[in-house]
Amino acid sequence: xxxxxxxFNQGKRAAYGTYGAKAAQNAYAQFLSQQxxxxxxxxxxxxxxxxxxxxxxxxxxxGLAGPGVKSGIFNKGMTDFAQQNLQAFNELQGTQNDxxxxxxxxxAQNQAELDQQIAALEAQKxxxxxxxAATLLAFKPFLK
Amino acid sequence: xxxxxxxxxxxAEEAARRNNxxxxxxxxxxxxxxxxxxxxxxxxxATYSSSEVYPNLQAAPRKTAQKIIGETPSSEYINLxxxxxxxxxxxxxxxxxxxxxSGSGGFTxxxxxxxNALKRLAAMQQNQINTSAGSLSALLASxxxxxxxxxxxxxxxxxxxxxxxxxxGVDTSxxxxxxxxxxxQNTGQADxxxxxxxxxxxxxxASRLGQQQDVEANRIDMLNALQGNVLxxxxxxxxxxxxxxNAIVNMLLSAMNNRRA
Numbered sequence: 336x337x338x339x340x341x342x343f344n345q346g347k348r349a350a351y352g353t354y355g356a357k358a359a360q361n362a363y364a365q366f367l368s369q370q371x372x373x374x375x376x377x378x379x380x381x382x383x384x385x386x387x388x389x390x391x392x393x394x395x396x397x398g399l400a401g402p403g404v405k406s407g408i409f410n411k412g413m414t415d416f417a418q419q420n421l422q423a424f425n426e427l428q429g430t431q432n433d434x435x436x437x438x439x440x441x442x443a444q445n446q447a448e449l450d451q452q453i454a455a456l457e458a459q460k461x462x463x464x465x466x467x468a469a470t471l472l473a474f475k476p477f478l479k
Numbered sequence: 480x481x482x483x484x485x486x487x488x489x490x491a492e493e494a495a496r497r498n499n500x501x502x503x504x505x506x507x508x509x510x511x512x513x514x515x516x517x518x519x520x521x522x523x524x525a526t527y528s529s530s531e532v533y534p535n536l537q538a539a540p541r542k543t544a545q546k547i548i549g550e551t552p553s554s555e556y557i558n559l560x561x562x563x564x565x566x567x568x569x570x571x572x573x574x575x576x577x578x579x580x581s582g583s584g585g586f587t588x589x590x591x592x593x594x595n596a597l598k599r600l601a602a603m604q605q606n607q608i609n610t611s612a613g614s615l616s617a618l619l620a621s622x623x624x625x626x627x628x629x630x631x632x633x634x635x636x637x638x639x640x641x642x643x644x645x646x647x648g649v650d651t652s653x654x655x656x657x658x659x660x661x662x663x664q665n666t667g668q669a670d671x672x673x674x675x676x677x678x679x680x681x682x683x684x685a686s687r688l689g690q691q692q693d694v695e696a697n698r699i700d701m702l703n704a705l706q707g708n709v710l711x712x713x714x715x716x717x718x719x720x721x722x723x724x725n726a727i728v729n730m731l732l733s734a735m736n737n738r739r740a
Contacts, residue, residue, distance in 0.1 A: 387643065391647065400647070405648070409647075409649070410649045410650060413643075413644055413647055413649045414644065414649060414650075414653045414654055417640040417641075417643065417644055417654050418653070418654060418657050420640055421640055421654065421657065421658060421661065422657075422661070425661045425665070429665060429668070432631075433668075436631060436672055439629060440629075440672075440675070440676065440679075442625075443625040443626050443629060443676075443679070444625075444679075446625035447625050447626070447679070447683055450622045450625075450683075450687075451686070453618070453622075454615075454618065454619055454622070454687075454690055457614075457615050457618055458615060458690065458693070458694065460611075461611040461612060461614070461615045461694070461697075462697060464607060464608075464611045465607075465608045465611055465612070465697065465698070465701035466701070468604035468605075468607045468608050468611075468701070468705065469604065469608060469701040469702070469704040469705035469708065470704065470705075470708060
């Protein structure tokens with residue numbers, strides 16, 4: 336009796352189709368995340384560049400900054416400014432990295448799920464073929 | 480003393496009434512007693528007169544009846560067994576004669592052919608089992624671990640802010656220490672993510688290894704089952720008497736033709 340592979344091929348095509356849709360969605364999500372992160376990073380840099388001369392100027396007006404001037408208040412103020420910007424930048428980059436890592440992990444899970452589905456279908460097909468080949472029970476109805 | 484046959488007398492009268500004068504009356508004495516078979520009549524008391532002879536086969540000896548109806552009396556089993564059984568009887572007789580001549584004894588010609596066909600079919604089935612198991616093992620081996628080589632994105636402290644402080648003559652040590660603290664926090668998050676990926680990767684490899692082992696175990700089981708079924712079927716073919724042999728041969732031929740295609 337000829338073995339019917341139609342069901343297994345249909346299952347494989349369905350698995351590949353589902354994986355392809357998820358992979359495309361994941362790739363687009365990564366692209367959007369990178370684009371969103373790049374925009375926010377640019378905005379933060381722009382804000383930093385605007386604030387830097389304003390802060391330095393405020394200290395200069397008060398005589399706390401300038402050539403030959405050493406002020407602890409100015410040092411503390413600039414250090415705090417730098418730390419705030421560093422922390423903001425770190426949080427922004429960290430959030431984006433977490434999104435990218437999560438999307439990559441989901442993509443790996445999709446790939447693993449696809450591999451598992453394909454392996455299960457192939458194993459079931461192989462088991463059916465082996466059973467049909469190994470079982471000679473077709474002889475038994477003819478034996479009395 | 481023989482019993483008077485009133486039925487035969489009436490049959491003779493019927494024949495005479497139909498003016499069947501040209502019909503030849505068989506005056507052969509018949510033995511209507513318990514003895515069946517051709518041969519001499521035991522005695523005058525068991526014979527009938529010519530006027531009592533009737534043209535029918537009732538109680539006639541077998542060979543005589545066959546001669547009358549025109550059948551060859553040499554076949555002992557005509558119309559008594561089915562054509563298949565007649566063939567089997569002839570084959571067994573021929574095989575017995577051949578075995579007696581060669582001194583080997585054993586199977587009939589039909590049994591031998593069926594066993595050879597069974598062996599060929601078993602060889603093809605064994606090849607099919609090995610081929611399917613091999614293809615599945617190759618598929619499992621070709622699947623790469625998706626978690627392998629995943630890189631963790633880490634946040635690097637901004638070097639531009641340190642340069643800004645240096646340009647203003649501000650000590651960068653506090654900022655460096657703060658950056659180191661942030662870097663350590665980011666490293667911890669990256670290590671946690673890396674551990675998660677490693678766990679998933681290990682689970683994937685273990686699952687695939689288990690599947691490969693299952694494939695090999697199933698292949699061995701199927702081969703053992705095939706061997707057992709072949710031996711059992713062969714033994715049954717040898718031992719069984721009432722077997723639809725024609726159906727078995729047709730099934731073997733059909734199976735081999737399908738696999739060749």
